[in-house]
Amino acid sequence: MNKTIVYLLYFTFYTILLLFFGKSGFKQTKNARDFFVAGNSLGLAASVFTFSATWFSAASMQGVSGSLYAYGYNTVLYAIVPWFIGAAFLVVLASRLKEHDILTVPEYFFIRYDSKWLQAMAGIMIVVTYILYMIIQVRGFGIVISELLDINYIFAIVLVYLFVIYTTFGGLLSVTKTDGLNFILILIGTLLATVIVLRDIGGITLMHEGAALVNTRPFPSFPHITEKGALLDPFAKGELPPLLTFTSFFGWGLGLAANPQYAVRIISAKNTKTAIKMICYSVFFLAFIYLGMMIIGIGGRVLQPTIQSIHSVDEVFPYMINNVIYSAFSGLILISITAAAISTANSQLLIAASGFTYDLYKNLFNPGIQEDKFLNLNRIFIFAVGTISLLLAINPPGSLLIYGGYIWGFFSVTFLLPLYGGLFWEKATKEGAAASFIAGLLTMSAFMIRNYVIVERNAVVHPALPGVVVSALTFYFVSKHYDGKGRG
Numbered sequence: 001m002n003k004t005i006v007y008l009l010y011f012t013f014y015t016i017l018l019l020f021f022g023k024s025g026f027k028q029t030k031n032a033r034d035f036f037v038a039g040n041s042l043g044l045a046a047s048v049f050t051f052s053a054t055w056f057s058a059a060s061m062q063g064v065s066g067s068l069y070a071y072g073y074n075t076v077l078y079a080i081v082p083w084f085i086g087a088a089f090l091v092v093l094a095s096r097l098k099e100h101d102i103l104t105v106p107e108y109f110f111i112r113y114d115s116k117w118l119q120a121m122a123g124i125m126i127v128v129t130y131i132l133y134m135i136i137q138v139r140g141f142g143i144v145i146s147e148l149l150d151i152n153y154i155f156a157i158v159l160v161y162l163f164v165i166y167t168t169f170g171g172l173l174s175v176t177k178t179d180g181l182n183f184i185l186i187l188i189g190t191l192l193a194t195v196i197v198l199r200d201i202g203g204i205t206l207m208h209e210g211a212a213l214v215n216t217r218p219f220p221s222f223p224h225i226t227e228k229g230a231l232l233d234p235f236a237k238g239e240l241p242p243l244l245t246f247t248s249f250f251g252w253g254l255g256l257a258a259n260p261q262y263a264v265r266i267i268s269a270k271n272t273k274t275a276i277k278m279i280c281y282s283v284f285f286l287a288f289i290y291l292g293m294m295i296i297g298i299g300g301r302v303l304q305p306t307i308q309s310i311h312s313v314d315e316v317f318p319y320m321i322n323n324v325i326y327s328a329f330s331g332l333i334l335i336s337i338t339a340a341a342i343s344t345a346n347s348q349l350l351i352a353a354s355g356f357t358y359d360l361y362k363n364l365f366n367p368g369i370q371e372d373k374f375l376n377l378n379r380i381f382i383f384a385v386g387t388i389s390l391l392l393a394i395n396p397p398g399s400l401l402i403y404g405g406y407i408w409g410f411f412s413v414t415f416l417l418p419l420y421g422g423l424f425w426e427k428a429t430k431e432g433a434a435a436s437f438i439a440g441l442l443t444m445s446a447f448m449i450r451n452y453v454i455v456e457r458n459a460v461v462h463p464a465l466p467g468v469v470v471s472a473l474t475f476y477f478v479s480k481h482y483d484g485k486g487r488g
Contacts, residue, residue: 003326007148010331014185014338015163021181022167025174031371035171035378036103036354037268046176047278050347051265052285053179055083056186057344058140058314060293061337063401066313068297070218072211072231074240075297079401080290082253087283089257089420094266094275096423102267104351105260105419106359112422113430116363121437123359125414126260130352131389133407136400137164137345138393140314144337147318154394160341161390168346168353168382171375172268175346182339187289189336193317194292196325197299207295208232210302218301219310231298243461248405250464255408258415261347300324314400345389352385353378406448409464413440416468417475425479432479440471 029035042050067075102108106122109115141160142153149156167178201207211231218226230237235245256262269275300320310319321333357378362369369377397403417440418433444467451463 003330004150007331007334010335011145011148014335017181018163018167018178018342021177022170022174024177025170025172028173029171029375032358032374033103034173035375036350036358037264038172038176040268041270042176042268042274043270044274044277044281046180047265047269047274048281048285049183050172050176050179050268051262051278052282053183053186053339053343054261054265054347055282055286055344056183056289056340057404058137058337058341059400059404060290061186061340062140062143062314062317063136063399063404064290064293065297065300066316067399067401068294069301069316070222070226070313071236071240072226072233072298072301073294074234074236074245075401076294077234077245078240078248079252079405082249082251083256084283084287085249086253086256087279089254090262090266090279091276093257093263093420093423094269094272094279097263097266098269098272098275104354104359105263105415106355108422109418109433110363112428113418113433115430115434118418118430118434118437119363120360121434122415122418123355123363125410125437125441126355126359127352127385129407129410130348130355131385131392133404134345134348134352134386134389135393135396136404136407137341137348138389139396140400141338141341141345142393143315144318144334144341147322148331148334148338157390157393160338160345161386163342164345164349165383165386167342168349168386169379171378172264172350175350176268178346179343182343185332185336185339186343187285189333189339190289190292190296192329193321193325193333194295196327196329197296197303200325201299201302204295207299207302211298214301214305216305218305218313218316219307221311231301241460247462247465249462250412250468251405251409251462254412254416254468255405255410255464258411258419259408260351260411260415263419264347264351296320312399349382349386349389353381356381356385405462406464409444409462409467410441412464413444413467413471417471421475421479427479427483428475429479429482431482432475432477435478436471436475439474440467443467443470 033039100108106119109122110119138157138160142157145156146153167174212229214226214231215228224239227237235242266275269278304324307319321330414437417436421428444463447463447466
């Protein structure tokens with residue numbers, strides 16, 4: 001049977017399943033609590049599925065595998081290790097956050113600091129950041145569907161737009177149901193691709209022996225020719241220096257620790273014990289998936305040291321599935337990549353909606369809005385934000401992994417100190433929280449502009465590092481100052 005027809009059948013079957021699982025949330029969602037946090041009712045299995053599926057996005061599926069193909073094991077230090085350290089912070093967060101009856105992270109800022117303006121400011125930050133981050137998911141889906149159905153990239157990203165809008169309209173209950181489907185597909189797709197790569201190479205040992213000999217340019221537009229042994233070197237033989245690699249933790253690691261999409265999963269779990277188990281079990285499953293990504297990325301480079309027809313690391317995995325390791329399962333593996341994009345995008349779209357409707361509009365302008373009107377307002381905003389992300393994805397960033405680290409960095413410099421400081425430091429004040437939020441945001445923005453607009457050079461350190469340092473110092477000293485005056 002023709003390859004395109006086989007892929008179309010996979011895609012059609014996936015679409016039917018997605019529509020089936022997504023529809024249940026519409027009937028079950030009665031109010032804002034159902035819509036945003038599934039009525040705080042999620043059990044362990046549902047929590048693990050939705051947490052893991054939300055975590056494993058296009059930045060992981062395509063960004064990590066492609067970066068491993070181009071840079072080798074440095075990618076583990078740059079992104080994967082920081083993510084897992086960030087997960088340890090989430091366990092600590094879960095122990096305290098579930099004590100508060102909240103629907104959003106910015107609402108915690110209001111409860112803790114008695115500041116509607118801080119809640120609104122955090123809501124705006126969520127809207128802007130998630131609009132920018134959803135570009136990753138739209139681009140990832142577009143690349144895969146272009147490969148899967150042999151259609152234009154623009155038409156492909158319209159499809160993800162429709163999928164994400166549909167699965168988000170039912171709120172977190174719909175998202176959770178589809179996350180279960182998507183994460184199972186991610187697990188199966190990764191396992192199949194890993195097995196095929198190892199089969200074609202001949203095993204782990206031969207993979208590493210072959211990787212040590214690679215000395216080609218991964219694709220024509222890549223800036224460096226890989227030195228022999230660079231794929232196995234922790235810093236890629238100087239292509240990604242140690243300082244930049246380690247300071248990526250301030251973007252990816254602390255950004256994950258402060259990210260509202262994971263805090264919302266904690267809030268939606270039925271109790272604290274479930275929330276902590278959710279994080280621990282999810283990390284266990286995700287660890288195995290990332291091991292698969294390492295084999296796929298490094299092994300793919302051994303199987304084909306150079307890919308002439310691609311232009312970015314994000315295109316590596318879809319190209320390999322369709323050309324290098326093509327098999328009867330290729331359609332299913334490609335669908336698993338789309339599942340990774342959709343399972344993260346709908347979660348982020350839902351949280352972006354809460355940032356505007358709940359933390360800004362209802363908080364400041366219309367606290368007495370009726371429940372049905374409020375839910376409809378959320379759906380209208382979801383449609384609007386999805387459209388904006390779609391338009392921005394027409395000219396996407398060059399690397400999903402690097403771009404994602406910068407976006408998550410903005411959560412590090414704004415949310416981290418007010419959230420963790422408020423939960424674990426009694427003397428934290430609203431003045432300290434607001435000042436640290438603004439100072440961190442301005443500092444990171446200044447370094448981003450300096451590094452990539454004025455100077456136009458690659459950063460020596462991740463721009464989230466100075467932002468976190470300034471945010472932490474501001475939080476501490478401003479809080480101490482106002483607490484000393486008997487405030488806070």
